[in-house]
Each structure stands twice: as C-alpha cells, then as structure tokens.
Amino acid sequence: MNSTLKIILRFIVLVFLQVTIFNYVNFLGYINPYIYVLFLVLFPLRNNKSVFIISAFLLGLSVDMFSDTGGIHAGASVFVAYIRPIISKFSFGTLNEMYSVKFNSVEFSKRLTYITLIVANHHLMVYFLEFFNFSHILTILKYTFLSGIFSITLIFLITFLFSSKNK
Amino acid sequence: MQQIVNFFIRKKTFFLFLLLFAISLVFTIQYHSYHRSRFVNSANFLSGGIFSTTNSINSYFGLKEQNLKLQQENSRLKSLVYNQTQTHDSAIIDTTSYNGIYKVTPAIIYKNDYSKNNNVLLINKGKNDSISQDYAVVSDLGIVGITDNSSSKFSTVLSVLNTNVLISAKLKKSNHFGTISWDAKSPSLVNLTEIPKVAPVKLGDTIVTSGRSAIFPKNISIGEVVDFNIDKAGNFYKLKVKLFNDMTSLNHVYVIENKDKAAIMELLNGNNE
Numbered sequence: 001m002n003s004t005l006k007i008i009l010r011f012i013v014l015v016f017l018q019v020t021i022f023n024y025v026n027f028l029g030y031i032n033p034y035i036y037v038l039f040l041v042l043f044p045l046r047n048n049k050s051v052f053i054i055s056a057f058l059l060g061l062s063v064d065m066f067s068d069t070g071g072i073h074a075g076a077s078v079f080v081a082y083i084r085p086i087i088s089k090f091s092f093g094t095l096n097e098m099y100s101v102k103f104n105s106v107e108f109s110k111r112l113t114y115i116t117l118i119v120a121n122h123h124l125m126v127y128f129l130e131f132f133n134f135s136h137i138l139t140i141l142k143y144t145f146l147s148g149i150f151s152i153t154l155i156f157l158i159t160f161l162f163s164s165k166n167k
Numbered sequence: 168m169q170q171i172v173n174f175f176i177r178k179k180t181f182f183l184f185l186l187l188f189a190i191s192l193v194f195t196i197q198y199h200s201y202h203r204s205r206f207v208n209s210a211n212f213l214s215g216g217i218f219s220t221t222n223s224i225n226s227y228f229g230l231k232e233q234n235l236k237l238q239q240e241n242s243r244l245k246s247l248v249y250n251q252t253q254t255h256d257s258a259i260i261d262t263t264s265y266n267g268i269y270k271v272t273p274a275i276i277y278k279n280d281y282s283k284n285n286n287v288l289l290i291n292k293g294k295n296d297s298i299s300q301d302y303a304v305v306s307d308l309g310i311v312g313i314t315d316n317s318s319s320k321f322s323t324v325l326s327v328l329n330t331n332v333l334i335s336a337k338l339k340k341s342n343h344f345g346t347i348s349w350d351a352k353s354p355s356l357v358n359l360t361e362i363p364k365v366a367p368v369k370l371g372d373t374i375v376t377s378g379r380s381a382i383f384p385k386n387i388s389i390g391e392v393v394d395f396n397i398d399k400a401g402n403f404y405k406l407k408v409k410l411f412n413d414m415t416s417l418n419h420v421y422v423i424e425n426k427d428k429a430a431i432m433e434l435l436n437g438n439n440e
Contacts, residue, residue: 070198075191
C-alpha cells in the first residue's frame with residue numbers, strides 16, 4: 001500500500017515538474033528534457049504489466065494535456081511501457097528481469113544502458129510523432145540525440161539525489 | 168471458442184498496448200490537423216488553474232519589460248489620436264461600447280510555446296468573455312494566432328508558429344496577396360508564398376494581414392521581408408518574413424472578434440452550393 005502511494009506521488013510530482021519547469025527550459029531555443037520518463041524507469045514491474053501500460057498512458061496523456069500536444073507523449077510512454085521488459089532483459093540479463101526496489105544497487109554501466117535505452121526509445125517516438133513525417137528523419141534524430149542527453153543527465157542526477165537514504 | 172478466448176487472455180498486454188497506442192495515434196492525428204476540436208487540451212480548469220498560478224509568479228520577472236512595451240504602445244496610439252485631422256462627431260468612450268464590427272478583448276498569455284512544430288498558447292479569457300473558435304489574437308506589434316478550444320475561463324490559441332495555421336497576408340505597398348505559413352525552423356521567421364512574380368518586392372517591405380479571411384481585420388502588421396526568391400515553377404515569390412512580434416516573450420494580447428463573421432460565412436457557404 002505504501003509503495004502504491006509512493007508511485008502515485010511520484011506520478012504527480014514528475015508531471016508537475018515537467019509541465020511547469022522542464023517544458024520551458026528551451027536550451028538553444030528548442031531542447032527540452034523530458035524528466036517524467038523517470039516514472040517509466042522506476043515503476044516496479046512484477047506481474048502487473050497491464051497496470052503499468054495503463055499508468056504510462058495516463059502519464060503521457062497528462063503531459064499532453066498541459067502541453068497541448070495531442071497524443072504524442074501518451075503514445076511514446078505506452079510504447080516504452082510495452083517494450084520495457086525487453087530493455088531490462090537486455091541491460092540486466094535474464095536473472096534481474098524482475099528487479100524491484102534495489103535499482104540503485106545495480107552496477108553503474110547496467111543502469112546507464114537501461115536508462116539510455118528507455119530514454120532513446122521514448123524520445124525517438126516523441127519526435128517521430130511530433131514531426132509525423134519520415135522525410136524529417138535527420139531532424140528527428142538530431143532532436144532525439146540532443147534532448148536525450150539532457151534527459152539522461154537529469155534523470156541520473158535525480159536518481160542519485162534520492163538514492164542515498166535507501167542505503 | 169475456448170481457444171480464441173485463451174488467446175486473448177494470453178495476449179492481453181499486447182491488445183491493451185495496441186488499444187492505448189491507437190488512441191494516442193488518433194489524438195496525434197488530431198494534433199496534426201487544423202481545428203478538430205481536440206479532446207485533450209490545456210483549456211480546462213486543472214491545467215488552466217496551474218498555469219495561472221505559475222504565470223502569477225513568473226509575471227513578476229518581466230514586469231518592467233512588459234510595462235515598457237505597454238507604454239510604447241500607448242505612446243504610439245496617443246500620437247495617432249493627436250495627429251488625426253478629421254474629427255469624430257461623438258467621442259468613443261471605450262472599445263466595448265464602440266459600435267464597430269470588431270470587438271476587442273484584452274487577454275494575458277498564460278502559457279507560451281515556440282519550440283515545437285505546432286505551438287499552442289493558453290490565454291486567460293474563455294466562453295465567459297464570449298470568446299470562441301476562430302477569433303484573431305494580436306499583440307501591439309503584430310499577429311499572434313487564432314483561438315481554438317475554449318472552456319469557461321481559458322482558451323487555447325493556435326500560434327502563428329504552428330505548421331497547420333495559414334494566414335492570408337499582403338504586401339502593404341502594393342496589395343498583392345499571399346499566404347503566411349511556418350516551416351518550424353525559427354521562431355522569428357515565417358514564409359509568405361503565392362505572391363505573384365509581377366509584384367515589386369524589395370527587402371524590408373512591410374507585410375500586413377489582407378482582411379480576406381474574416382478572422383483577422385485588414386492591415387494588422389506581421390513583419391518585414393528579409394529574403395526572397397522565385398519558386399521552382401517560376402511564377403510566384405517565396406518570401407522570408409521576419410515577425411515584428413517577439414513570439415518568445417509575449418504577455419499582453421488582444422482577442423478580436425469579427426461580429427460580421429457569421430453573416431460572411433453564411434454568404435460564402437451559400438455561394439458554394
């Protein structure tokens with residue numbers, strides 16, 4: 001019960017921070033980090049894939065509502081939620097597939113792979129849905145790359161900040 | 168039958184994903200098309216309320232700059248009033264009692280976007296202030312956008328910097344018509360196409376609205392020509408127009424309602440049949 005409450009709180013805080021601060025960073029004019037992806041990174045996935053996909057949809061939709069972007073973030077979040085088991089299997093190996101709270105005890109390189117893969121997939125989907133046109137593929141890749149680096153850095157900083165007390 | 172049911176149960180995550188992804192795609196397609204009364208928009212009490220709170224904090228940081236802008240606008244309007252030669256037979260007390268075809272409502276931008284492909288703004292006036300779809304939004308210096316969805320207190324505005332928005336414009340000096348569109352490259356530059364080759368275009372020419380669309384009144388300034396070339400077919404100019412407005416720092420805007428619009432639309436639709 002306590003962990004459910006924690007997840008709901010994380011949902012609200014991340015959406016709030018995203019739509020009030022991080023949507024308006026506009027670094028170099030157009031680069032914004034999407035830190036709400038952290039929710040998808042940290043969601044404890046045991047045997048509740050449907051719950052995860054639905055909450056990812058709601059997460060994306062709330063960001064969409066605040067930034068008037070139709071269904072871009074909802075689509076990208078649902079996509080990442082669906083492929084997350086594959087990503088975590090790839091980064092942590094089969095044994096750690098059902099990892100739970102001990103996220104910060106996993107070694108750094110595995111965590112980096114995991115977060116990078118999630119952010120890269122998410123951002124690629126976001127910018128693909130935003131441009132909605134294959135002829136802009138180079139621009140899409142450029143935006144994904146620049147904004148992705150920004151998001152990965154911030155997500156790492158946030159996980160470091162909130163990790164120490166769990167030890 | 169049993170097997171089909173089992174199949175669905177086994178693959179239920181996949182079907183859930185497919186369903187939610189399809190819903191997102193529908194919303195995304197709505198986002199990429201002009202005026203399709205979006206189901207998910209920021210003109211509701213929750214996001215409107217949050218943005219009004221953040222705006223009430225953020226607005227303090229730009230107070231001096233905004234005051235200066237408003238003062239400049241006032242001085243420009245005052246010089247117009249003092250220098251006008253013809254006298255009116257009666258004084259116009261304010262815009263709301265003025266009996267013209269355009270009704271002007273002041274509004275404040277709560278949310279300003281300029282880094283996306285289809286930028287949407289949020290203003291603090293809605294249905295309670297008799298704002299609805301397709302009203303013009305302008306600032307002191309030029310056009311800002313067109314209203315889209317309205318709730319009772321808030322409205323979303325499709326910015327000029329929205330790839331779906333097309334605005335009819337003309338060269339101020341020669342009245343040649345064209346269409347303003349945005350290519351999502353820079354928040355200060357828009358494209359003006361369909362200006363015929365015979366038009367005398369020069370760098371620095373002023374572009375204004377044409378008044379042909381029943382949304383924007385005539386002769387609202389848009390920007391100046393910074394670059395032009397002939398398009399591939401060789402019949403039309405393709406102009407780069409630098410907006411007078413700084414779309415990245417908007418605060419006070421005006422919403423313009425054309426009271427004759429219903430009549431114009433009726434007439435136009437009647438002619439089409």
